[in-house]
Amino acid sequence: xxxxxxRPEMVAIWSPETRFRIWFEIEAHACDALAELxxxxxxxxxxxxxxxxxxxxxxxxxxxxxxxxxxDVIAFLTHLAEFVGPDARFIHxxxxxxxxxxxxxxxxxxxxxxxxxxxxxxxxxALKRRAFEHKDTVTIGRSHGIHAExxxxxxxxxxxxxxxxxxxxxxxxxxxxxxxxxxSGAVGTFANIEPYVxxxxxxxxGLKPEPVSTQVIPRDRHAMFFATLGVIASSVERLAVEIRxxxxxxxxxxxxxxxxxxxxxxxxxxxxxxxxxxxxxxLARMVRSMALPAMEDVALWHERDISHSSVERMIGPDATVTxxxxxxxxxxxxxxxxxxxxxxxxNLNKFRGLVHSQRVLLALTQAGLSREDAYRLVQRNAxxxxxxxxxxxxxxxxxxxxxxxxxxxxxREKFDLGYHTKHVDTIFKRVFG
Numbered sequence: 001x002x003x004x005x006x007r008p009e010m011v012a013i014w015s016p017e018t019r020f021r022i023w024f025e026i027e028a029h030a031c032d033a034l035a036e037l038x039x040x041x042x043x044x045x046x047x048x049x050x051x052x053x054x055x056x057x058x059x060x061x062x063x064x065x066x067x068x069x070x071x072d073v074i075a076f077l078t079h080l081a082e083f084v085g086p087d088a089r090f091i092h093x094x095x096x097x098x099x100x101x102x103x104x105x106x107x108x109x110x111x112x113x114x115x116x117x118x119x120x121x122x123x124x125x126a127l128k129r130r131a132f133e134h135k136d137t138v139t140i141g142r143s144h145g146i147h148a149e150x151x152x153x154x155x156x157x158x159x160x161x162x163x164x165x166x167x168x169x170x171x172x173x174x175x176x177x178x179x180x181x182x183x184s185g186a187v188g189t190f191a192n193i194e195p196y197v198x199x200x201x202x203x204x205x206g207l208k209p210e211p212v213s214t215q216v217i218p219r220d221r222h223a224m225f226f227a228t229l230g231v232i233a234s235s236v237e238r239l240a241v242e243i244r245x246x247x248x249x250x251x252x253x254x255x256x257x258x259x260x261x262x263x264x265x266x267x268x269x270x271x272x273x274x275x276x277x278x279x280x281x282x283l284a285r286m287v288r289s290m291a292l293p294a295m296e297d298v299a300l301w302h303e304r305d306i307s308h309s310s311v312e313r314m315i316g317p318d319a320t321v322t323x324x325x326x327x328x329x330x331x332x333x334x335x336x337x338x339x340x341x342x343x344x345x346x347n348l349n350k351f352r353g354l355v356h357s358q359r360v361l362l363a364l365t366q367a368g369l370s371r372e373d374a375y376r377l378v379q380r381n382a383x384x385x386x387x388x389x390x391x392x393x394x395x396x397x398x399x400x401x402x403x404x405x406x407x408x409x410x411x412r413e414k415f416d417l418g419y420h421t422k423h424v425d426t427i428f429k430r431v432f433g
Contacts, residue, residue: 001321005283010324013111014317016059022104023076024052026201027091030099030183033200034193040090047087055083073097094193098304099183102217105312106180107205109225112320113175119327120168120232124161126334128432131157135424138417139253139344140355145245149355150348150420153254153339158431160239165431167232174228177221181205182213187303214303219294222312226294229319233287236326240277240284243333247274253344257336276333283326290315353392354385359414360396360406367405377401 001011012018028049035045057079066075074097081088092100135154140147181202185193195209202209210217246254256276258264264271294315297308348355357378364374381399384390396402396411403411 001317005325006321007324007328010112010115010321011317013108013115014321016062017057019104019108020057020059020062020076022107023073023100024055024057024080025205026100026103026183027077027080027095028052029201029204030093030095030193030197031090033197034090034093036200037194037196039194040093041087044087044090048084048091051084052080055080071097073100094185094191094197095183096186096215098213098216099185101309102213103181103183103201103205103207105222105316106178106207106217108316109222109320110175110179110206112316112324113171113178115324116229116232116320116327117168117171117175119324119331120164120171123327123331123334124164124168126331127157127161127164130334130337130339131155131161131428131432134339134341135428136421137339137341137344138348138421139341140348147347147351147355149358150417152421152424153341153344155424155427156242157334158428160235160242162431163235163238167235170228170231174225178225179207180210180217180221181207182210182215182217184210184213184215186215188213188215216300216304216308219297219300219308222308223291223295223298226315226319227291229323230288230291233284233323233326236323236330237281237284239330240280240333243277243337244274244281247277251343251347253340253347255338255340256333257338276329280326280330280333283322283329287319287323287326290319351385351392352390353415354382356392356415357382359419360402360411363410363414364402364405369405 001014028045031040031045031048034040035042057076062072062075062079065078066072069075069078077088077092080091084091131154133154134157135152137153138150139153139156141149141151181198182188183193183198183201184190184195190198198209201207212218243254243256245251247256255272256274258272263269264273264275293311297311300308361371361374361378364377365371369377377399378396381390381392381395381402384395385392393412393415397408
């Protein structure tokens with residue numbers, strides 16, 4: 001985790017202090033269930049909660065023990081025993097390390113999911129507000145980066161809103177899929193611990209029991225989770241790239257907010273660069289890069305190995321922390337985005353009516369011309385606009401082959417911008433309800 005791209009709430013989920021606290025809660029909840037079953041004394045379970053719950057775990061001390069044991073869970077249990085005393089012998093009864101590690105990871109990922117869902121909600125609120133603000137702000141739509149036909153800036157933002165709504169739904173499902181608990185012992189057979197213990201711990205931690213854990217929670221769940229984060233990151237980049245293109249000097253239809261005192265270049269004082277959205281493109285690449293190793297973690301040897309462990313120690317914190325930061329940054333960009341309707345109108349008219357070519361084409365076919373002949377007539381006039389800066393309407397009106405089929409009034413009517421925005425309300429109703 002790089003502090004530059006981190007936010008405290010998400011970082012805290014992955015701190016050693018948080019991890020050891022979750023480990024303790026898993027062990028203590030398991031002791032409660034074991035006490036109910038009569039496997040360990042109830043007084044011991046109470047002592048474990050009282051003394052362990054009040055303990056302030058020393059991360060440096062646990063690390064010191066691990067340097068000798070070469071085993072993180074044993075190091076933690078050894079340190080925990082220093083607080084609990086003789087009753088510590090009842091901790092970890094019938095359990096294996098993966099029971100603690102995998103269940104803890106599930107808790108951390110579900111907590112991270114809740115933060116990310118809140119991030120998406122904030123982004124959706126900003127997109128909705130700006131979409132309605134610019135619902136009728138006409139702008140040119142582009143395909144291949146080239147002028148296509150008119151749309152509205154609100155429709156552009158409505159598209160992003162719909163996309164992030166889908167992202168939210170996917171994350172809800174991914175959160176549900178990852179929220180499983182494994183307290184099944186060696187090779188997952190429950191030979192030395194009753195399934196009730198797993199059910200009890202799962203309920204206490206807001207998880208559900210893993211149907212078949214084989215000692216580890218199957219990593220297809222994790223692969224889907226990190227793939228979902230990768231898709232969300234791709235949606236972040238899609239909107240970021242759109243804003244970057246719109247901020248280009250020769251376009252300048254929208255622009256990141258440039259705060260007082262901000263500098264765009266160490267060499268050129270005039271610069272106002274899209275640094276936030278460029279940063280978002282880079283962060284999206286990093287989040288996506290973590291999906292592939294998560295998929296490669298699925299194929300573990302037999303009932304378990306730990307080839308996934310080093311991967312998850314990195315991608316768990318890095319993917320969630322990075323995406324959390326990116327979503328918050330994108331929300332800020334959308335919230336403060338500078339929009340220039342005058343430039344949108346200027347760009348729309350840059351090629352003097354060329355964007356209405358399809359309406360003329362359709363009108364000619366409806367008047368009786370073949371599509372091939374209609375296309376030829378419209379294109380030959382359109383090329384004069386591209387190549388000589390002509391006015392498309394004037395060229396059409398001067399083309400006898402066109403006026404032989406359409407009247408002047410019929411041709412002029414095809415240049416009405418309102419025609420292109422007549423279904424914006426329908427689009428907004430579909431997106432926003």
